[in-house]
Amino acid sequence: MxxxxxxxxxxxxxxxxxxxxxxxxAVVSVENGAQAIAELVKHDAPRLAxxxxxxxxxDGVEVCREIRRRKEQAYxxxxxxxxxxxxxxxxxxxxxxxxxxxxxxxxxDELKARLRTGHRILELEDHLVEARESMxxxxxxxxxxxxxxxxxxxxxxxxxxMRSRREGSCTAVMMCDIDHFKSVNDQYGHAVGDEVLRxxxxxxxxxxxSYDTVGRxxxxxxxxxLNKCNPGSAISRAENLREKIAARPIQTTNKPVSVTIxxxxxLSAEFTKxxxxxxxxxxxxxxxxxxxxxxxxxxVAQPPGIAxxxxxxxKETQVLAP
Amino acid sequence: MPKQEREVEEQPRQNDWDLKELxxxxxxxxxxxxxxLVMFREDARMxxxxxxxxxxxxxxxxxxxxxxxxxxxxxxxxxGAAAESAAALEVAARETQAGDSKELLEKLGKELEGIxxxxxxxxxxxxx
Numbered sequence: 001m002x003x004x005x006x007x008x009x010x011x012x013x014x015x016x017x018x019x020x021x022x023x024x025x026a027v028v029s030v031e032n033g034a035q036a037i038a039e040l041v042k043h044d045a046p047r048l049a050x051x052x053x054x055x056x057x058x059d060g061v062e063v064c065r066e067i068r069r070r071k072e073q074a075y076x077x078x079x080x081x082x083x084x085x086x087x088x089x090x091x092x093x094x095x096x097x098x099x100x101x102x103x104x105x106x107x108x109d110e111l112k113a114r115l116r117t118g119h120r121i122l123e124l125e126d127h128l129v130e131a132r133e134s135m136x137x138x139x140x141x142x143x144x145x146x147x148x149x150x151x152x153x154x155x156x157x158x159x160x161x162m163r164s165r166r167e168g169s170c171t172a173v174m175m176c177d178i179d180h181f182k183s184v185n186d187q188y189g190h191a192v193g194d195e196v197l198r199x200x201x202x203x204x205x206x207x208x209x210s211y212d213t214v215g216r217x218x219x220x221x222x223x224x225x226l227n228k229c230n231p232g233s234a235i236s237r238a239e240n241l242r243e244k245i246a247a248r249p250i251q252t253t254n255k256p257v258s259v260t261i262x263x264x265x266x267l268s269a270e271f272t273k274x275x276x277x278x279x280x281x282x283x284x285x286x287x288x289x290x291x292x293x294x295x296x297x298x299x300v301a302q303p304p305g306i307a308x309x310x311x312x313x314x315k316e317t318q319v320l321a322p
Numbered sequence: 323m324p325k326q327e328r329e330v331e332e333q334p335r336q337n338d339w340d341l342k343e344l345x346x347x348x349x350x351x352x353x354x355x356x357x358x359l360v361m362f363r364e365d366a367r368m369x370x371x372x373x374x375x376x377x378x379x380x381x382x383x384x385x386x387x388x389x390x391x392x393x394x395x396x397x398x399x400x401x402g403a404a405a406e407s408a409a410a411l412e413v414a415a416r417e418t419q420a421g422d423s424k425e426l427l428e429k430l431g432k433e434l435e436g437i438x439x440x441x442x443x444x445x446x447x448x449x450x
Contacts, residue, residue, distance in 0.1 A: 011361050011395040015347070018354055054390055083394060083409075105397045108347060 001119070002046035005029040006036035006063065007081065008055045012104065016050060023112055033058025037066055040076055047074065048118050050102070053082040053093065061096040068097030075125045077118035081106070142216040144194055145201035150223075153215025157225040158276045160213070161268045164228065170269035172229040174238055175283040176204065178245075179260045179295040181220040188254055195252040196259055200245055207244045222261075223280070231267050238265045238298040246296055260296035262287055270303045339437060340400040347400070359441050362399060366392065370434055373411075377427050385423060386415035392430070404433035 003025045007013040017027045028046055030036050034057040039045060051060035058066075060080045067076055080093045080101040093101050099121065100114055142149045148156065157173065164171045178184075178200060185193040197220065204222055205214050217223040226237060242263055249256035264287030271279050282301035290299040348354050369388045376384040389412035396405035407430040414422040 009391050009394045009398075010365060011358055012398050014358060014361065015398055018351075019347075019349075022349060054387075083390075083397065104394060105347070105400070108349070 001048065002026045002028060003115075004036060004039050004046040004049040004051075006031070006033060006049065006055060006060070007052040008032055009052075012052070012081075016106075019106075019108055019111065020050075023115075025115075032056045033060065033063045036063050040067055041070065041073065045073070045076070047122050048077050048079075048115065050079050050081055051098075053080050053089075061093055061098075064093070064096040064098045074129075075122065077121055079114060079118065142201075145198055145216050147201050147205060147222070148213060148215035150215065150217050153213060153217065153223050153225070154276070154280070156213045156215075157223065157280075160225055160227045161276055161279065164268055165272065167228075169228045170231050170234075170267050172224075172226040172231075172234040172237070173266045173268065173279055173283045174224040174226070174241065175217070175264040175280070175287040176222040176224060176241065176261045177263075177287055177291070178220040179262055179291075181259070184257060184259060188252070188257060192252045192254045192257065196250050196257055199250045199252075200259065200261065203244045204241060207241055223283075229267075231269055234265060234267055235298060235300060238263045242296065242298055262290035262295045263298045264288070264290055264301060265298055266301040271301075338401065338403040339440060340402060344400040347398075356445060358399065359445055362395060363438065363441055363445070365395060366434055366438065369395075370431060373427055374431070377423060380420070382415045382418045382423070385427075386412055389415055389430075401437055404430060404437060407433055 001024075003020055005013060005016045005020065005027055007016060007029070008031050013029055013031070017029055020027050025048075028039055030039055032055045033051070036049065036051060036055075037058065040049060040063075049063075051063050053060040060082075064078050064080065067073070067078060078098045078100075080098040081104055082089065082093065082101055083104045090101060100117065102111060102114060140149060140152045141147065147153075157171070160171045161173075163169075178196070181193070181196070184196055197216075201214070201216065201222065204224060208214060208224060208226065211227055213225045213227070215223050224241065226234065229237070242261055246258075246260045249258040264283045264285065266279050266283040266286060268279060271282060274282070282303075286299040286301040290297050293299065345352075345355065348358075369392050373385055373388040373392070376382070376388060389408050393405055393408035393412055396402075396408055407426055411423060411426040411430055414426055
């Protein structure tokens with residue numbers, strides 16, 4: 001464990017350094033408060049610090065205040081070293097944000113014991129941060145597939161559509177649904193069905209760029225938003241996704257299972273007057289059309305008033321007139 | 323080490339240098355003790371000089387700081403009596419008490435002059 005020692009007196013500093021090294025710490029030592037701050041705000045800063053109260057540049061109490069002011073950092077356990085004994089000073093020290101104080105000259109066993117308290121607090125903090133991160137993940141992701149959950153994918157897509165409107169670009173919204181998924185569950189059981197969902201999710205996720213978003217919208221429905229998508233290439237990219245699923249069977253623990261997906265595609269640039277919900281609805285309608293057309297295909301939602309001749313569309317990708 | 327123990331027992335008490343307590347703090351590391359004493363020899367003289375200069379110039383802020391530094395090193399090295407003089411000097415300087423400061427600085431100077439030969443002797447491996 002790394003520890004910072006900030007102490008201007010060379011003898012005290014050396015004494016602390018050596019004592020801490022003997023106790024198994026990696027010691028970073030500095031001579032004043034300004035240097036202490038510089039060390040403590042570094043990316044991989046020590047999380048334990050022993051700060052002398054009276055130092056040049058910036059004293060220990062000021063260092064504590066400054067560190068506590070910067071809330072974005074991981075918690076640093078701060079111990080003030082003081083030769084002051086009056087209660088008033090102790091209160092000032094603790095109110096500045098110090099976790100503990102130690103009177104000089106220190107007793108080695110007491111120093112070690114107080115550092116152990118610091119370890120416990122830091123461990124506790126790490127557990128809490130870990131738990132918070134895990135809860136944050138669970139609150140935003142689908143448990144089975146680890147994709148964004150429905151709430152988050154709709155939210156992210158909304159932001160992207162708003163941005164593409166401001167920037168005059170286009171977001172391609174794709175509603176993807178596994179064909180005949182119910183029969184997969186019926187035939188192989190729900191465990192295999194789950195494996196299929198996970199693999200479809202994985203393939204979709206791996207087939208888009210890092211700045212595109214993929215989420216699980218419902219049971220076997222996935223919503224994909226291709227951000228800053230050239231409208232001319234949206235269809236071929238949807239075809240590519242469809243192909244990624246259809247190309248090879250999914251290896252499940254039971255046996256290989258072949259599935260396909262149908263995709264309804266809506267381009268935000270063609271629905272400038274629509275709300276995000278309406279765009280999703282249009283993508284959904286296009287998905288129904290793809291299902292009606294025999295599944296394993298892409299259908300594009302067409303805005304009212306613009307009817308492209310069907311012949312212009314690739315064979316598997318026909319325009320759905322609303 | 324019997325030799326070490328005998329030396330500690332024979333240590334003169336007038337300067338109140340508790341070498342036994344200090345060695346406990348250093349985990350019995352004689353080499354480390356020498357290292358600290360070499361530092362002390364220089365830092366103590368330097369800070370005493372600074373204190374005298376600050377006193378002469380009535381710079382109580384500086385006097386307070388140098389007394390504080392001396393107090394810290396003396397306490398760390400278990401030089402109790404001198405450490406308490408330095409502590410008293412720090413307080414007197416903070417309160418800008420000219421008379422007390424002058425008196426305490428003289429007392430501290432004498433105590434340090436008593437300790438330094440002892441430190442030198444320890445470094446030379448001979449007890450005075």
